[in-house]
Amino acid sequence: MISQPEATIFLAEQRGHSEVDWFRSFHIFNFGEYHVEHRQPFGTLQVFNDDTLASQKSLSMNVDDNMDVILLPLVGAIEYENSLGEAGILEAGQVQILKSSPSLTYKLTNPYSDDLINFLQIWIKNEGESSSPQLNNFTFDFKKKNQLSPLFSTQAHGWLGRYDGRAEDTYPLLDETHGVFVFVIEGAFEVQNRLLHPRDGLALSQVSEVEFEALSNNAIILIIELPM
Template structure:
């Protein structure tokens, strides 16, 4: 049997929520006007927002310190542009990594005329002495199921995988001094003996590996290893 690490569960229905008629954002951690005890950032992971944006609407944000901003479309595509002059379209199956300096701004637009889009915004504090502002995007796919696929590598390491029901897997940490944040995008998983449903999160520390099992078909899991 595996040991129980230090863990905090972030249930989907207990996240912070910001909403207007054209935009809705769920905050795993404190963000904007949402400030609640015990919702402080987890290590270098500062922001983990699950956002839905209406057609033809735009959202602008600014970072106040050096950050690695990860944009991950889940439903539909997003149009983006930033203060470094980068712009483009990011579709589901792609991820954008913005190495954003203090004061960096970016805008996300829903390019569709009549469809909602859903995407994750993930901010990881970048404390590198050799920080250089730039951006990259990568494409991933789930043609090979039941394994973790590399998603991004910055100050943190991101992995994503689609699994069949009852398939088990293990993620070994690259550095046991790091923490791990697990987020279920679709389906259900048991992670370190804890049941997680769609959009639930789990923060783990003092652990050398993460064991998990998919409890439904086409279940999608996101795993982020990061400095504490």
């Protein structure tokens, strides 16, 4: 029988919400003007935003601490530039890790003339000594099925998997003092005996492994192991 760890579920419909006519953002944790008592950061995971940007529109962000900023396109591509002088296009099937220092800025633009883009912005606090800001882009195989693929590895570790219905898997923690944040991108999963639907999140602590089962075809899960 699976033990019941300490867990907090973040239902998609209960996320914070910011919107203008050209941009929509859902916040799992407190962000900007959204602030409620029980939405504090989970360990070093400070920001987890699910963003949609209209065609030809841009979003500017300012980082006010030592952060690893992870950008993950889900639908479409992102045009990016930052105060390091880096610029380019980040496409679905790629992930960007921007190791930032306070006062670093970056801008994200939807390059399409008609289509919306959807992406995740994830900020993980870097607890180590300050280092020079740097940017890395990685490509991963988004088509692999029924296994987790490494997404990024900093002080935190990210994994992404696409699963067939009723496929099961286990994620063993690299460090049992860490916590785990699970986010369902598409489909439905049962994670540690808890049912998660699209865009639901689950924070787990005091676990040595995470067991999960896909409940629909082409279900996509994101797992982040991070210091507490």
